Amino acid sequence: MKNIMNSFAFGASASFSLSVLLLAGSVAQAEDAKNLVPLELKLPSPGFKGTPKDIQLSSYVEPLSDKPRPAMLVPAGLSNLAPGKKLTSSDKNATADTLGKVIDGDKEASDQSIIFLRKGTQWVQMDLGAPKELFAIVLWHAHNSAKVYHDVVVQASDDPDFVKDVKVLYNNDQDNTSGLGVGTDREYFENFDGRLINAKGVKSQYIRFYSKGSTESSLNEYTEVEVYGR
Ligand SMILES: [Ca+2]
Ligand SMILES: [Ca+2]
Numbered sequence: 001m002k003n004i005m006n007s008f009a010f011g012a013s014a015s016f017s018l019s020v021l022l023l024a025g026s027v028a029q030a031e032d033a034k035n036l037v038p039l040e041l042k043l044p045s046p047g048f049k050g051t052p053k054d055i056q057l058s059s060y061v062e063p064l065s066d067k068p069r070p071a072m073l074v075p076a077g078l079s080n081l082a083p084g085k086k087l088t089s090s091d092k093n094a095t096a097d098t099l100g101k102v103i104d105g106d107k108e109a110s111d112q113s114i115i116f117l118r119k120g121t122q123w124v125q126m127d128l129g130a131p132k133e134l135f136a137i138v139l140w141h142a143h144n145s146a147k148v149y150h151d152v153v154v155q156a157s158d159d160p161d162f163v164k165d166v167k168v169l170y171n172n173d174q175d176n177t178s179g180l181g182v183g184t185d186r187e188y189f190e191n192f193d194g195r196l197i198n199a200k201g202v203k204s205q206y207i208r209f210y211s212k213g214s215t216e217s218s219l220n221e222y223t224e225v226e227v228y229g230r
Contacts, residue, residue: 038071047109052146107224156204
């Protein structure tokens with residue numbers, strides 16, 4: 001009988017601690033919800049003008065908009081975590097110096113601002129050094145001409161090999177040609193805005209950016225990645 005009483009007392013106290021934790025979590029969330037601010041981005045100069053040339057498009061490409069993108073609301077006090085972080089790639093010919101250009105702050109449309117990775121499904125991976133809460137990611141492949149990148153998939157994980165605990169932040173590979181799972185996001189024209197991705201506060205140490213060529217070339221281009229978190 002004593003044992004039963006003990007385990008009851010333990011159970012009650014554990015569930016009390018859990019409630020306190022959940023309450024603390026929701027208080028923090030409520031605090032964040034009160035302090036949401038528009039995410040301020042510094043955009044590069046537009047790289048091309050006019051409507052896209054006659055190019056073959058998927059049925060799930062988003063029309064190119066000429067309206068300013070609405071700002072994303074994020075918790076106050078975030079910063080871009082990307083500068084200085086370690087980058088690796090599926091393309092072993094890409095040196096650390098080359099990959100460094102993806103986080104050097106230069107997101108212009110000029111030739112010197114763009115790096116090239118080989119054909120096929122390729123990725124660039126960022127190691128944040130420790131798990132971070134991620135809220136917004138901005139990705140520029142190359143906006144020197146009107147083109148649409150294929151199989152844009154952004155994943156977060158605490159596993160550097162992306163085998164387990166993989167969280168999908170974006171996936172527009174609706175026909176699953178890269179085999180990472182059927183995406184539900186849309187393809188889009190690259191432009192100076194970059195692609196703004198809502199990471200919804202997921203906590204992860206590694207982020208992987210996949211692509212599989214564009215309507216212009218089977219090579220993969222990367223210009224800049226920004227990661228807003230804390
Ligand atoms: Ca850059
Ligand atoms: Ca595809």
